Amino acid sequence: MFDTLDAIAETVRNIPDMDHDAAAKAAERQAQLTKPAGSLGRLEDLAVWLAGWQGTPRPRLERIVTLVFAGNHGVVSKGVSAFPSNVTSQMVANFEHGGAAINQLCRVAGSELKVMALNLDEPASDFTQGPSLSEEAFLKAVNIGFEAVPADADLVCIGEMGIGNTTAAAGVAYGLFEGAAEDWAGRGTGVDDEGLRRKVQVLNAGYDTNSALLHSSLGALRAFGGRELAAMFGAALACRVKGVALLVDGYVATAAVAPLFAMNGKGLDHAVFAHRSAEQAHQRLVARFGQTPLLDLGMRLGEGSGAVVATLLIKAAVETHNGMATFAEAGVSERESQS
Ligand SMILES: Cc1cc2ncn([C@H]3O[C@H](COP(=O)(O)O)[C@@H](O)[C@H]3O)c2cc1C
Numbered sequence: 257m258f259d260t261l262d263a264i265a266e267t268v269r270n271i272p273d274m275d276h277d278a279a280a281k282a283a284e285r286q287a288q289l290t291k292p293a294g295s296l297g298r299l300e301d302l303a304v305w306l307a308g309w310q311g312t313p314r315p316r317l318e319r320i321v322t323l324v325f326a327g328n329h330g331v332v333s334k335g336v337s338a339f340p341s342n343v344t345s346q347m348v349a350n351f352e353h354g355g356a357a358i359n360q361l362c363r364v365a366g367s368e369l370k371v372m373a374l375n376l377d378e379p380a381s382d383f384t385q386g387p388s389l390s391e392e393a394f395l396k397a398v399n400i401g402f403e404a405v406p407a408d409a410d411l412v413c414i415g416e417m418g419i420g421n422t423t424a425a426a427g428v429a430y431g432l433f434e435g436a437a438e439d440w441a442g443r444g445t446g447v448d449d450e451g452l453r454r455k456v457q458v459l460n461a462g463y464d465t466n467s468a469l470l471h472s473s474l475g476a477l478r479a480f481g482g483r484e485l486a487a488m489f490g491a492a493l494a495c496r497v498k499g500v501a502l503l504v505d506g507y508v509a510t511a512a513v514a515p516l517f518a519m520n521g522k523g524l525d526h527a528v529f530a531h532r533s534a535e536q537a538h539q540r541l542v543a544r545f546g547q548t549p550l551l552d553l554g555m556r557l558g559e560g561s562g563a564v565v566a567t568l569l570i571k572a573a574v575e576t577h578n579g580m581a582t583f584a585e586a587g588v589s590e591r592e593s594q595s
């Protein structure tokens with residue numbers, strides 16, 4: 257439970273590293289399995305990554321937990337989304353009745369789904385007028401996200417629902433990494449050219465209004481992000497503190513966790529970016545972290561959908577890592593030395 261922004265910053269400065277011994281043992285095992293070295297490509301990296309964060313050379317994938325945080329955004333009144341704000345609570349009801357994309361994907365993946373609606377009747381403030389959240393509301397949302405992560409999860413996926421939040425995400429990215437507002441704005445649910453121009457305008461206005469907050473990464477998140485982005489940040493930090501590997505969904509989730517990287521260059525080492533969202537700025541943002549998303553399916557939904565699809569790859573990585581025989585076990589001849 258964080259009482260102050262300083263307490264969050266202090267935790268991020270001192271976040272734990274992975275268990276390098278477990279990762280080295282997992283890599284050693286990969287080298288002994290019945291395949292040419294490296295032939296399972298990124299699946300091998302994923303098994304080693306999971307081993308390091310789980311602290312065991314034989315990673316597990318029994319408990320996958322998908323956390324979807326929902327929030328509303330005052331800036332929607334400026335015409336930045338193709339849909340009205342009441343779709344947020346309507347979609348939360350849809351999640352509860354099992355009718356959304358994320359419900360089907362969690363079933364396929366065998367993932368638990370936990371949906372947390374955060375004060376939907378009390379939208380984050382229009383960031384062109386001041387910060388999206390008071391310090392108190394920001395801390396509350398971060399703590400909700402932090403508490404939502406079960407320490408015994410083998411893998412956590414984070415996602416969101418919040419009409420207007422591709423604008424919030426663009427604001428966070430702009431606040432953290434500068435560039436031009438145009439670099440960070442995209443079409444979200446499908447705004448037309450006029451809508452995209454309005455997004456750029458509100459981002460520039462929000463940047464000016466909140467400039468005093470933007471010297472700090474947490475300030476940028478509080479200025480633009482609203483509750484569900486603050487909660488995803490809290491959940492990502494909790495994963496790190498609790499030793500849980502993290503799969504990040506698309507543009508909105510990536511922007512929410514970006515302050516971890518801005519505050520500590522190793523802050524996202526426990527995270528894998530599940531897919532490259534079709535939201536145009538996503539690639540630019542992930543490239544900042546030196547990471548390459550796993551999938552590129554042209555998805556741009558949110559809800560954690562891309563992250564949950566990518567759990568199927570992690571399953572493939574874990575099953576091959578744990579289930580394959582070694583050369584010695586199978587009596588398969590090893591590579592001949594090349595002279
Ligand atoms: C029916 C529906 C279901 C969704 N599920 C996720 N989103 C996605 O779209 C929203 C962000 O886009 P924008 O910034 O343009 O409003 C978020 O709620 C995000 O999760 C949805 C959007 C809609 C309309």
Ligand SMILES: O=C(O)c1cccnc1
Pocket residue numbers: 422444445505506507508509533534535538555556557558559
């Ligand atoms: O990539 C995302 O997170 C995204 C893209 C469009 C709409 N909602 C979310």
